[in-house]
Amino acid sequence: RKEVEQDPGPFNVPEGATVAFNCTYSNSASQSFFWYRQDCRKEPKLLMSVYSSGNEDGRFTAQLNRASQYISLLIRDSKLSDSATYLCVVNIESAGTYKYIFGTGTRLKVLA
Amino acid sequence: SAVISQKPSRDICQRGTSLTIQCQVDSQVTMMFWYRQQPGQSLTLIATANQGSEATYESGFVIDKFPISRPNLTFSTLTVSNMSPEDSSIYLCSVVRLRGSNYGYTFGSGTRLTVV
Numbered sequence: 767r768k769e770v771e772q773d774p775g776p777f778n779v780p781e782g783a784t785v786a787f788n789c790t791y792s793n794s795a796s797q798s799f800f801w802y803r804q805d806c807r808k809e810p811k812l813l814m815s816v817y818s819s820g821n822e823d824g825r826f827t828a829q830l831n832r833a834s835q836y837i838s839l840l841i842r843d844s845k846l847s848d849s850a851t852y853l854c855v856v857n858i859e860s861a862g863t864y865k866y867i868f869g870t871g872t873r874l875k876v877l878a
Numbered sequence: 879s880a881v882i883s884q885k886p887s888r889d890i891c892q893r894g895t896s897l898t899i900q901c902q903v904d905s906q907v908t909m910m911f912w913y914r915q916q917p918g919q920s921l922t923l924i925a926t927a928n929q930g931s932e933a934t935y936e937s938g939f940v941i942d943k944f945p946i947s948r949p950n951l952t953f954s955t956l957t958v959s960n961m962s963p964e965d966s967s968i969y970l971c972s973v974v975r976l977r978g979s980n981y982g983y984t985f986g987s988g989t990r991l992t993v994v
Contacts, residue, residue: 800983808988809985809986809987810970812982812983812984853920853921864909866911866974868920869920870919870920
């Protein structure tokens with residue numbers, strides 16, 4: 767089983783739609799969680815951290831379920847500019863060192 | 879977040895040669911990380927570069943193939959040695975910063991390597 771698993775997609779949605787991605791992780795010692803966005807031929811960029819209580823940033827909502835070991839990302843009112851690959855990232859911290867595990871990403875294409 | 883300058887942005891190299899990739903960070907950071915992203919794949923950690931000590935390599939990566947230097951807290955290099963076409967990939971350096979109660983990764987713009 768992969769340490770971080772995501773549905774690769776692609777998710778093709780019309781503008782204005784709401785779309786949700788899930789990501790599951792296998793290591794219960796995982797401590798921090800993030801969603802990154804990667805545009806084609808670009809480096810990944812932090813979209814948002816994921817807090818235990820859930821958090822919202824504009825049209826984006828992230829949630830964490832530790833019991834079931836998954837995180838989610840909800841995008842409301844999709845824009846064409848949201849088209850990208852969304853990477854789920856899990857951080858495991860041990861003895862002062864960090865190890866970030868990346869999912870393979872979920873491709874989103876927002877259609878006009 | 880940190881600003882990272884990575885170069886070269888791309889290169890085409892002959893097999894058997896070596897390429898050194900440089901990353902310069904705009905402020906001091908304890909740990910720098912080197913990742914590889916092969917076509918259609920996610921990021922795979924190659925090694926963690928700590929200033930003043932040997933880099934820590936992940937399973938499947940060895941120092942002879944990917945020597946790393948970390949001469950100070952703002953700079954690191956990764957060398958891809960004795961290249962083969964299988965080394966064609968995007969190589970990214972990154973740093974992690976503590977911001978409030980959160981940790982965040984910032985990446986360099988990547989080096990797109992093609993080995994022919």
